[in-house]
Amino acid sequence: MENQLIPHLFRTEYRKITSVLCKQFGIEHIEIAEDIASDVFLLAVEVWTYKGVPENPTAWLYAVARNKAKNQLIRNTVFSEKVTKELLHQTDRSVSRFEIDLSDKNISDSQLLMLFTLCHPSIPVESQISLSLRVLCGFGIEEIADAFLTNKASINKRLFRAKERLRTENIPIIFPDEKEIDKRLETVLTTLYLLFNEGYYSESRNEILRNDFCLEAIRLTYLLHENDKTNKPPVNALLALMCFHASRFGARKNNQGELILYDDQDETLWNQELIARGTYLLNLAAQGEIISKYHIEASIAYWHTIKADSKEKWENILQLYNQLLILDYSPIAALNRTYALSKVKGKLAAIAGAEKLNLKNNHFYFTLLGALYEDIDHEKAKMNLQRALSLAKSETDKEIIRQKILKSDHVLK
Amino acid sequence: MEEYILIFRHEDGQKIASPEQMQIWMKQTMDWIGGIAAQNKFNGGNGLPFDDSRVVKPNGVVINGPFGDIKETIGGYIIVKADSIDEAVKFAHGCPVLQGEGNSVEVRKIAKGDGVH
Numbered sequence: 120m121e122n123q124l125i126p127h128l129f130r131t132e133y134r135k136i137t138s139v140l141c142k143q144f145g146i147e148h149i150e151i152a153e154d155i156a157s158d159v160f161l162l163a164v165e166v167w168t169y170k171g172v173p174e175n176p177t178a179w180l181y182a183v184a185r186n187k188a189k190n191q192l193i194r195n196t197v198f199s200e201k202v203t204k205e206l207l208h209q210t211d212r213s214v215s216r217f218e219i220d221l222s223d224k225n226i227s228d229s230q231l232l233m234l235f236t237l238c239h240p241s242i243p244v245e246s247q248i249s250l251s252l253r254v255l256c257g258f259g260i261e262e263i264a265d266a267f268l269t270n271k272a273s274i275n276k277r278l279f280r281a282k283e284r285l286r287t288e289n290i291p292i293i294f295p296d297e298k299e300i301d302k303r304l305e306t307v308l309t310t311l312y313l314l315f316n317e318g319y320y321s322e323s324r325n326e327i328l329r330n331d332f333c334l335e336a337i338r339l340t341y342l343l344h345e346n347d348k349t350n351k352p353p354v355n356a357l358l359a360l361m362c363f364h365a366s367r368f369g370a371r372k373n374n375q376g377e378l379i380l381y382d383d384q385d386e387t388l389w390n391q392e393l394i395a396r397g398t399y400l401l402n403l404a405a406q407g408e409i410i411s412k413y414h415i416e417a418s419i420a421y422w423h424t425i426k427a428d429s430k431e432k433w434e435n436i437l438q439l440y441n442q443l444l445i446l447d448y449s450p451i452a453a454l455n456r457t458y459a460l461s462k463v464k465g466k467l468a469a470i471a472g473a474e475k476l477n478l479k480n481n482h483f484y485f486t487l488l489g490a491l492y493e494d495i496d497h498e499k500a501k502m503n504l505q506r507a508l509s510l511a512k513s514e515t516d517k518e519i520i521r522q523k524i525l526k527s528d529h530v531l532k
Numbered sequence: 533m534e535e536y537i538l539i540f541r542h543e544d545g546q547k548i549a550s551p552e553q554m555q556i557w558m559k560q561t562m563d564w565i566g567g568i569a570a571q572n573k574f575n576g577g578n579g580l581p582f583d584d585s586r587v588v589k590p591n592g593v594v595i596n597g598p599f600g601d602i603k604e605t606i607g608g609y610i611i612v613k614a615d616s617i618d619e620a621v622k623f624a625h626g627c628p629v630l631q632g633e634g635n636s637v638e639v640r641k642i643a644k645g646d647g648v649h
Contacts, residue, residue, distance in 0.1 A: 434559075438559065438566075440570075441563060441565065444566055453570040453571070457570065475570075475571050477572075
């Protein structure tokens with residue numbers, strides 16, 4: 120048996136089976152849906168190891184899932200009293216003829232509905248992300264714990280509480296109505312945005328996992344893009360942003376797995392297809408009146424797909440950061456704006472701007488000041504970099520700063 | 533942290549700028565506001581278009597626009613967060629409106645709804 124087959128199928132099919140079953144059973148039985156999906160894979164490992172992989176593994180998984188769901192309905196008394204009655208009432212059929220619909224359409228609908236349910240505003244954002252990673256992306260508890268730099272127990276606790284909340288609040292697995300859709304979509308997009316960032320900026324060393332997080336975020340956002348009811352400008356703007364960032368995946372790491380900063384990247388390694396896709400989506404997002412922060416961030420990312428410096432590029436980026444900060448302040452946007460300011464108005468103007476920022480416990484702040492002082496005052500540049508080094512927490516960040524200090528010493532000699 | 537409103541007063545609101553001038557002015561204003569927002573001290577604001585405006589006077593008199601017999605007019609405002617009036621004044625110093633002869637920026641503290649002010 121090919122080694123990667125089961126993990127691959129688990130990643131792609133676990134979520135589909137869980138979503139379809141959960142949609143049918145109701146959110147209060149999400150754990151039963153998850154258990155059935157897990158059991159299906161357990162059985163696959165047992166059977167396939169001895170009898171070989173069936174011709175159509177996916178169809179095999181679905182057939183087993185259907186049977187197990189049916190058995191569950193018959194066997195479990197509590198479950199059958201509560202759910203079966205309801206289901207039988209709906210379908211007007213006996214249990215033996217009861218069908219689990221694993222058609223492509225129902226799979227994709229179920230995942231979309233689950234996305235809205237798991238990203239319900241009644242549960243905290245970090246739980247929404249963990250739940251989505253588990254249920255909709257098929258990540259293991261250990262992988263999620265690894266990404267959040269925490270342990271399995273705390274992720275389990277987080278998932279347990281979130282499910283408990285969904286149960287007690289009795290959140291229905293339905294599509295939000297017309298009036299609510301934009302508001303609910305906002306929460307969903309926040310989760311997907313953070314999920315992507317978790318992969319893109321995570322301090323976890325697990326490279327493959329991090330890329331997978333990003334790809335999963337793209338896949339889920341794509342689900343929204345594909346559906347007429349959710350194909351809205353902010354969705355397309357976020358998807359564009361993800362495409363632009365993802366286009367640099369191949370250029371961000373060297374052979375040793377160390378991060379390569381934007382300026383030092385080989386742009387021939389940037390994925391032109393994703394850049395074109397992002398540009399198309401950003402144009403698509405330009406409909407309607409509302410400019411979301413995803414529009415602005417995607418536009419900034421667009422300008423970064425052009426490697427060469429130009430006055431036009433940095434003036435546009437500066438204006439976009441101005442807009443972004445007015446809409447939604449964040450320290451990282453403030454620092455990036457200052458960098459853009461240095462490109463447009465020179466380093467002295469940027470230093471004056473930076474000094475007003477009040478980010479004295481942020482190591483990026485001192486890294487930026489170090490860069491701004493580089494050709495102006497070597498001592499100050501070094502002092503700031505050392506201050507950055509003392510504040511940096513992750514090994515990756517520390518390494519980058521150490522390199523900068525070494526480089527600046529080298530230049531002086 | 534208090535809130536202050538910075539009110540832009542224009543001596544001549546009817547002076548029509550060229551599109552190029554407007555573009556430059558917009559950019560300057562955005563840079564100025566962006567600098568305040570980068571400090572997380574921007575709390576909103578807006579421009580007040582001159583066209584289609586009215587002045588209502590006693591006895592039911594309504595005149596077109598705030599111009600004519602009024603020398604100064606308000607072109608817009610922003611609200612900032614600042615520790616003191618001095619800090620708010622520092623923000624005001626950067627306002628591009630001040631490039632215009634006779635223009636001014638009025639800085640006023642916004643009363644809190646705490647029953648004291």
